Amino acid sequence: MEKARIAILGASGYTGAELVRLIATHPGMRISALTAERRAGEEMSSVFPHLRHLDLPRLVKIDEVDPGDVELYFCALPHATTQEVISALPRNKMIVDLSADFRLDDPAAYKEWYGHDHLALDLQEEAVYGLTEFYRDRIKGARLVAGTGCNAITGQLAVTPLLKAGVIDPDEIIINLATGVSGAGRAPKEGTLHAEVSEGFHAYNIARHRHIAEFEQEFSKAAGRPVSPTFVPHLLPQNRGILATVYVKGAAQEIHAAHAAAFRDEPFVTVLPFGEAPATRHVRGSNHAHIGVVADRRPGRAIVFAALDNLVKGASGQAIQNANLMLGLPETMGLEAAPLFP
Ligand SMILES: NC(=O)C1=CN([C@@H]2O[C@H](COP(=O)(O)OP(=O)(O)OC[C@H]3O[C@@H](n4cnc5c(N)ncnc54)[C@H](OP(=O)(O)O)[C@@H]3O)[C@@H](O)[C@H]2O)C=CC1
Numbered sequence: 001m002e003k004a005r006i007a008i009l010g011a012s013g014y015t016g017a018e019l020v021r022l023i024a025t026h027p028g029m030r031i032s033a034l035t036a037e038r039r040a041g042e043e044m045s046s047v048f049p050h051l052r053h054l055d056l057p058r059l060v061k062i063d064e065v066d067p068g069d070v071e072l073y074f075c076a077l078p079h080a081t082t083q084e085v086i087s088a089l090p091r092n093k094m095i096v097d098l099s100a101d102f103r104l105d106d107p108a109a110y111k112e113w114y115g116h117d118h119l120a121l122d123l124q125e126e127a128v129y130g131l132t133e134f135y136r137d138r139i140k141g142a143r144l145v146a147g148t149g150c151n152a153i154t155g156q157l158a159v160t161p162l163l164k165a166g167v168i169d170p171d172e173i174i175i176n177l178a179t180g181v182s183g184a185g186r187a188p189k190e191g192t193l194h195a196e197v198s199e200g201f202h203a204y205n206i207a208r209h210r211h212i213a214e215f216e217q218e219f220s221k222a223a224g225r226p227v228s229p230t231f232v233p234h235l236l237p238q239n240r241g242i243l244a245t246v247y248v249k250g251a252a253q254e255i256h257a258a259h260a261a262a263f264r265d266e267p268f269v270t271v272l273p274f275g276e277a278p279a280t281r282h283v284r285g286s287n288h289a290h291i292g293v294v295a296d297r298r299p300g301r302a303i304v305f306a307a308l309d310n311l312v313k314g315a316s317g318q319a320i321q322n323a324n325l326m327l328g329l330p331e332t333m334g335l336e337a338a339p340l341f342p
């Protein structure tokens with residue numbers, strides 16, 4: 001089989017490195033170009049010594065990549081920069097974007113949450129939302145796929161099937177979530193330094209995190225009427241992993257049955273036995289997500305959990321799962337590795 005030629009834009013970042021790690025053993029993909037901005041000109045082995053054993057192209061600037069040598073681009077760049085970069089790529093290339101730039105259908109919502117106008121409305125309209133489990137059929141025929149936010153996918157796996165099945169009250173959804181620090185990217189910034197994160201725990205962007213826009217968009221579609229959850233993310237002093245704890249109003253057994261039905265045939269989503277809660281350490285380094293449902297002591301209320309690795313199912317693994325569909329490859333190809341434990 002001829003392997004698909006892949007360019008990774010933003011390979012010197014965390015999700016870019018994770019794409020390289022996973023694609024290095026992917027039977028249907030071959031890396032033909034890797035880009036960086038500050039680190040352009042360097043070898044990947046100097047930026048990421050854990051990838052030293054691989055034979056990889058040198059990091060170059062985006063305009064040095066020959067589109068003739070690329071079938072599919074993974075774009076792992078900051079939002080806003082992304083829409084400028086993707087606008088300049090040839091329109092006949094497949095693109096899986098990991099940024100926030102093409103997730104929202106409504107340009108007004110983009111402006112409200114990201115603080116500036118969208119500069120590529122035609123591409124925004126073309127993009128398919130990349131939550132594979134819910135949009136698989138559209139992703140198969142797409143040219144441009146917008147990967148979800150890592151917090152956003154975690155909350156959606158927990159809640160969306162329940163809204164579709166009509167088993168919870170759409171006005172009573174509280175998503176309490178804890179995320180590992182790698183979610184903030186590799187560029188050093190105050191607030192993600194070890195000394196400011198370790199041995200502590202705090203909430204951030206309380207009830208104003210931009211992933212609320214993704215929740216509102218996708219939950220409203222699932223429920224067939226406007227839905228807006230309360231969402232509070234917390235910064236977890238660990239490298240990887242997200243755990244969402246979601247408080248809902250509904251019958252716990254019915255909720256568990258709705259999850260079991262929605263994810264029965266999913267290769268990467270496992271619904272735990274009723275009453276069990278997942279843990280980030282059981283999905284670390286893998287493309288797997290675990291869902292749990294526990295009954296509250298108060299009748300008619302339940303607690304729903306979802307756990308995944310933000311860099312894999314929350315970003316680069318999800319991106320490869322979508323690229324597999326776009327390229328006509330088996331959906332699980334290159335993603336079968338079990339989680340790292342302990
Ligand atoms: N981290 C996560 O868990 C998740 C991240 N995402 C999204 O994925 C994207 C990448 O995230 P992540 O890997 O964490 O980010 P990082 O900050 O770790 O990496 C960003 C990458 O973009 C490059 N870059 C920065 N500015 C420019 C520019 N002006 N022109 C070209 N390249 C540039 C950087 O190159 P250099 O360092 O050489 O300057 C680096 O390779 C972001 O949009 C993020 O929001 C989505 C889901 C989860």
Ligand SMILES: CC(=O)N[C@@H](CCC(=O)OP(=O)(O)O)C(=O)O
Nearest residue numbers: 099100149150151180181183184
């Ligand atoms: C720990 C941390 O800061 N995590 C990031 C989420 C990363 C992500 O999914 O980002 P995008 O939506 O920008 O692609 C945050 O909560 O903003």
